[in-house]
Amino acid sequence: MTRKREATKPSKSRAKRRRRMPQKKGGDAGRRALSGAKKIDGMEICERLAHLLTETSVVIYAARAKGDYGATFVSDNIRRVTGYSPRSFLRESSFWFDRIHPDDRRNALKEIRHVFESGYHEYEYRFKRKDGTYIWVHDEMRLVCDKKGKPLEIVGYWKDVTKRRRMEEEVQKRTGRILEFMESATEGFVLMDSEFNILHVNKHIQDTYGWTIEAARSVNILDFSGDLWESGRYEKYLKVLETGKPQIFEDVIVPLNDDERHLTVVAFRVGRDIGMIVQDITEQKKTAKRLTESEERLRSIYESIPAGIIFHDADGVVLLANATACEILDMDEDEVLDKKISELMVEIIDEKGTVIPGEENPLFTTLSSAIPVRNIIVGIAHQDPYRKRWLLLSTQPILDSVTNKLDEVLVTFTDFTEQKQIEEALLESEERYRHLYENSPIGIGLSTLDGKVIAANRSMLDITGYDLDEFRKINIAETYVDITDRKRLLETLDRDGRVLNYPLRLRRKDGTVYEAILHISRINIGGKDCYHTICQLAS
Secondary structure (H helix, E strand, C coil): CHHHHHHHCCCHHHHHHHHHCCCCCCCHHHHHHHHHHHHHHHHHHHHHHHHHHHHCCCEEEEEECCCCCCEEEECCCHHHHHCCCHHHHHHCCCHHHHCECHHHHHHHHHHHHCHHHHCEEEEEEEEECCCCCEEEEEEEEEEEECCCCCEEEEEEEEEECHHHHHHHHHHHHHHHHHHHHHHHCCCEEEEECCCCEEEEECHHHHHHHCCCHHHHCCCEHHHHCCCCCCCCHHHHHHHHHHHCCCEEEEEEEEEECCEEEEEEEEEEEECCEEEEEEEECHHHHHHHHCCCCCHHHHHHHHHCCCCEEEEEECCCEEEEECHHHHHHHCCCHHHHCCCEHHHHCCCEECCCCCECCHHHCHHHHHHHHCCCEEEEEEEECCCCHHHCEEEEEEEEEEECCCCCCEEEEEEEEEECHHHHHHHHHHHHHHHHCHHHHHCCCCEEEEEECCCEEEEECHHHHHHHCCCHHHHHHCEHHHHECCHHHHHHHHHHHHHHCEEEEEEEEEECCCCCEEEEEEEEEEEEECCEEEEEEEEEECC
């Protein structure tokens, strides 16, 4: 045993030599150097990831998968988005939830629960920044589970979508203004998307053709005409969408209600969509079929459109004017086209006869600000008082779909002269009996069949709380406490021509309700039917 130990024991000289031997490359020192290089590279990778998370516009987060879903990690760029540091979110578990808009909190909790059903969910809500303002946040999340499917945490990202949400709201507002204009028109209006699917039809179309909004929205306008491509109308519709220049189609044949309808159509661009002004000329066409199919006959059909229509560009130069517009303006077509709208309607007056200054002129309002004008009554002054014209006028801006700047303006108007003459005749007749009329202890008024006030005596104004100008600007239907009472009253008037001792609950200008007894009869003044009303307070 002793010899074995001695045999295995190295000599002093061998041990010394071994200690002096140089280290080979790749030994412990090499391994230490390599290990240090990896650590340095790892730090660089971490720093790079941190830099990317800081610079991106998307905020990365992790949150608990239970309780109040408090954050466990938030990337540092949360400062730029919300003004708060990541520590604010981590220090207080309810920090995120407490700063959701009060109107969105309940829904936010409901939305989060969806991630437990599908493992993925996204939704949007308003979040209060440190400066007190709210931003819209798009929140997209995924559920992280262990091998047994038990939820561990929620990971996701935030993105500030405030600009996009504001743009969507603006689009909705513009769409609302377009629909409002369509509903106020006395002609048929149709709004379609760029593929000619109907988006909306106004009340005139619904009443004329017995359509509902739901039925209309299931229709593509291209399905109505068999000669759409042969006639070249399809290419012209596309041209309207491309250039924004309106097109007139004087005889469009469409099958409606198991019958063919002949329509005159004005097509024009509305943003990225296409709009149409529709005039049903079926009856005129049936008459024209018995006569010569001459150009003059076709023109007479077009001229039968009861509303004046003018399109002018952003400089106010008239591009298009229909025959009714020329007739109302008492001008020939060549006097209208290529002229500035300001030259056609030189002096505009209000209902009191006062000249409307340039900055308040409804024609220039739309040109300068792209704001539409709805159903206002204006007069076109003339040296010859018998040639003065009163118009019920509306304007609608047409914006370029690319630049969103004013491209053209659509002006529609009807001749309101006869109605104004009726009013003036009433005022002249009223002068003879003014003393009796004004000092009557009961309210006396005169209105059109659609509820617009023409005249009212002092007692009627005292009862309602309006002055005459205010009363003329509202519709009588607005004074009814229960609008169904108005419907029943009109049904009785249509049936009997008058009502006597009719009790109603009405509302004054200040909102107070009063009990009234009405005596209403249908009379004709100047060839126009009106309602003559006597109003007494119920005792």
